[in-house]
Amino acid sequence: MLLGDREEAEDAVQDAMATLARRGLDELDRPGAYLRTIVVNECRRRMRRQRPRPASGPDLAAFDRHDIEMLDALGSLTARKRAVVVLRFYEDLEVNVIAELLGCAPSTVSSLLHRAMKDMKEILTHD
DSSP states (O other), X not given: OOSSOHHHHHHHHHHHHHHHHHHOGGGOSOHHHHHHHHHHHHHHHHHHHSOOOOOOSGGGGGSOHHHHHXXXXXXXXXXXXXXXXXXXXXXXXXXXXXXXXXXSOHHHHHHHHHHHHHHHHHHHHOO
């Protein structure tokens, strides 16, 4: 959901797992939380290199029209806005956890989330 491309996401997770393996699981109190942070940061790094784009590709065959419209709307958001929407609504994380993952204040997450929802509403109602 963050990257909009299955292969790119698989590469990001693979890179995150390699980073975790180099670190060593026995050194970590919460390896699952650490891995999630690595994955989010790797996706953010990759999103900075991407231009927003609508959803496309063979994976869309399993989605209905509404899902595709949502993926297109997500793909049109900036990387930070897309990250807060995906982490909040698809990963069901609390604002303070998202803020910690993204390295910003909870108020920044709330603001980004508000603006992202406004942008998505505008995109979805213009079609």
